[in-house]
Amino acid sequence: MTILYEPHRRDAQQFAAYLGGDTLIVTTLADLTRLLADLPGERLVVLGPGVELGEAMSLAAGNRVDRPGLGVVLVRASVELDVLGEALRAGVREVVPVGDPVALLAACSRSIEVSRHLTPVAPTAGNGDGAAGRVITVFAAKGGCGKTTLATNLAVALAAGGRRRVGLIDLDLAFGDVAIMLQLNPGRNLADVADLAGRLDERTLRSLFVPYRPGLDALLAPTGPTEGERVNQELVTRLLTLARAMFDFVVIDTPPQFNDLVLAALDGSHLHLLLTTPDIPALKNLRITLDTFDLLDLPKEQRLVVLNRSDAKVGLTAADIERVIRVPISAHVPSNRDVPVSINRGVPIVLDSPQHPVSRAIQEFASARLAGGSDRPGPGRLRSLLGRGGRR
Ligand SMILES: Nc1ncnc2c1ncn2[C@@H]1O[C@H](COP(=O)(O)OP(=O)(O)OP(=O)(O)O)[C@@H](O)[C@H]1O
Ligand SMILES: [Mg+2]
CATH class of the missing domain: 3.40.50.300 (P-loop containing nucleotide triphosphate hydrolases)
Incomplete structure (x- = not known):
């Protein structure tokens, strides 16, 4: 399961379609915070292009310290070098341009792989007994x-x-x-x-x-x-x-x-x-x-x-x-x-x-x-x- 935070519902639905059937959509920061608290094993949150850059940075920076196993992938309308640098310094794993679902899926997959190494014993979604598939x-x-x-x-x-x-x-x-x-x-x-x-x-x-x-x-x-x-x-x-x-x-x-x-x-x-x-x-x-x-x-x-x-x-x-x-x-x-x-x-x-x-x-x-x-x-x-x- 992936969490997608995108304030604009229509965009959120389109991104969720790219991400697959079991994506959970949230449209407010409050809902995102609540959901993350409910899902301590979750490994990926995708922040849509409608999320304010400052909000995205502080979310990533907070997670980097409190929850290093949770990767943040940021989608932006355009990926400028200064934004990219700032985002990566804040702890965002990847920044992907809007309209490139292949790059988005690849970034999500890499981020999950990183999380897996950071939290190797945590069961992934759907892995029933935690020890094996x-x-x-x-x-x-x-x-x-x-x-x-x-x-x-x-x-x-x-x-x-x-x-x-x-x-x-x-x-x-x-x-x-x-x-x-x-x-x-x-x-x-x-x-x-x-x-x-x-x-x-x-x-x-x-x-x-x-x-x-x-x-x-x-x-x-x-x-x-x-x-x-x-x-x-x-x-x-x-x-x-x-x-x-x-x-x-x-x-x-x-x-x-x-x-x-x-x-x-x-x-x-x-x-x-x-x-x-x-x-x-x-x-x-x-x-x-x-x-x-x-x-x-x-x-x-x-x-x-x-x-x-x-x-x-x-x-x-x-x-x-x-x-x-x-x-x-x-x-x-x-x-x-x-x-x-x-x-x-x-x-x-x-x-x-x-x-x-x-x-x-x-x-x-x-x-x-x-x-x-x-x-x-x-x-x-x-x-x-x-x-x-x-x-x-
Ligand atoms: N929901 C569906 N709608 C239309 N066609 C379908 C659907 N499901 C399967 N088919 C078609 O039925 C045919 C047989 O499908 P498939 O090869 O998956 O069956 P199988 O049970 O694996 O066959 P086998 O027993 O030979 O291994 C294929 O041509 C496939 O396109
Ligand atoms: Mg067959």
């Missing part, structure tokens, strides 16, 4: 429901322009699409994890993640359908343990079937996002998935059902669907042709068009349901039940 597995037993679309866009939403560290893992080893959807080169990928098995530690694992945007790195699937065969359950379990220490959130995309790797991922996850679309085959598969989760003793409270293409006019209402699956729907993502268009352009819609209804649905779900919980991963109950095989 939360692992979220996106799953649907039926193919084509939108798992990769949701996983990639959620990862972007959770990274919030670099304010959180997110690791996206493509566990669809044979047919993974994350590299294509993000236009990344899978030169380094999950098959290398198997090669490094004996020497796998945080440093070697970090070298296999491909950087995408500030705060978001991806561990991609191999390019060939058989290259990932040496990846096994033990490796996935070790991978997740290491990744939890490296990221605030680990988002796992999966193939459309239960296999041993998926089960290891589910076992090591805090949350299971079960995706469906409003059609009978997908709902039938979701119902079977829920029953299978029960059999495997995966906790009900770790499940969230997401209805993708929720507004498709196919004769099934959300109430009908909830009746069939006997679980409430936690998020509704509308159907829109801009989704395949964004995929074909290789830019997740949340990044490309943050105000789009699909983006808003995903961002709101990320900030309301994912970035604030404190549940813990399963105790490894599945590992002992599972053998090899069953992989596509």
Whole structure:
């Protein structure tokens, strides 16, 4: 979460759109002071161009002494050298010109990194237990429901322009699409994890993640359908343990079937996002998935059902669907042709068009349901039940 202080509400809303879905807007100094007191772990406040320069300086100077872990990023209509010097002396971390959202996000991300080093033990927003990240597995037993679309866009939403560290893992080893959807080169990928098995530690694992945007790195699937065969359950379990220490959130995309790797991922996850679309085959598969989760003793409270293409006019209402699956729907993502268009352009819609209804649905779900919980991963109950095989 970022705090944005901008006295002019309309400008504030525009900046908040740049900054991501979970930005808290304040329009008065009194509100800012109150909010900062309520959020002692907060690491970033952005001061909009409408904040008086003198007020911005004294805010930054006060924080530098009282709260060094809180970074101040200042947005100005124009960045003159004397203002820049004065601001930096006062303790402002960065000064960014208005109308340059890329520079703003980069400045926010650098400031958060600095804060992280200054307050290394403080949990970041959404990092439930303070010591390690939360692992979220996106799953649907039926193919084509939108798992990769949701996983990639959620990862972007959770990274919030670099304010959180997110690791996206493509566990669809044979047919993974994350590299294509993000236009990344899978030169380094999950098959290398198997090669490094004996020497796998945080440093070697970090070298296999491909950087995408500030705060978001991806561990991609191999390019060939058989290259990932040496990846096994033990490796996935070790991978997740290491990744939890490296990221605030680990988002796992999966193939459309239960296999041993998926089960290891589910076992090591805090949350299971079960995706469906409003059609009978997908709902039938979701119902079977829920029953299978029960059999495997995966906790009900770790499940969230997401209805993708929720507004498709196919004769099934959300109430009908909830009746069939006997679980409430936690998020509704509308159907829109801009989704395949964004995929074909290789830019997740949340990044490309943050105000789009699909983006808003995903961002709101990320900030309301994912970035604030404190549940813990399963105790490894599945590992002992599972053998090899069953992989596509
Ligand atoms: N909300 C949406 N509106 C419109 N199209 C969508 C939406 N969500 C997904 N799609 C489209 O559905 C197709 C399948 O999406 P995606 O690849 O994310 O599914 P998947 O579950 O990962 O598939 P697989 O099981 O093959 O891995 C894509 O072409 C995507 O553009
Ligand atoms: Mg997929």
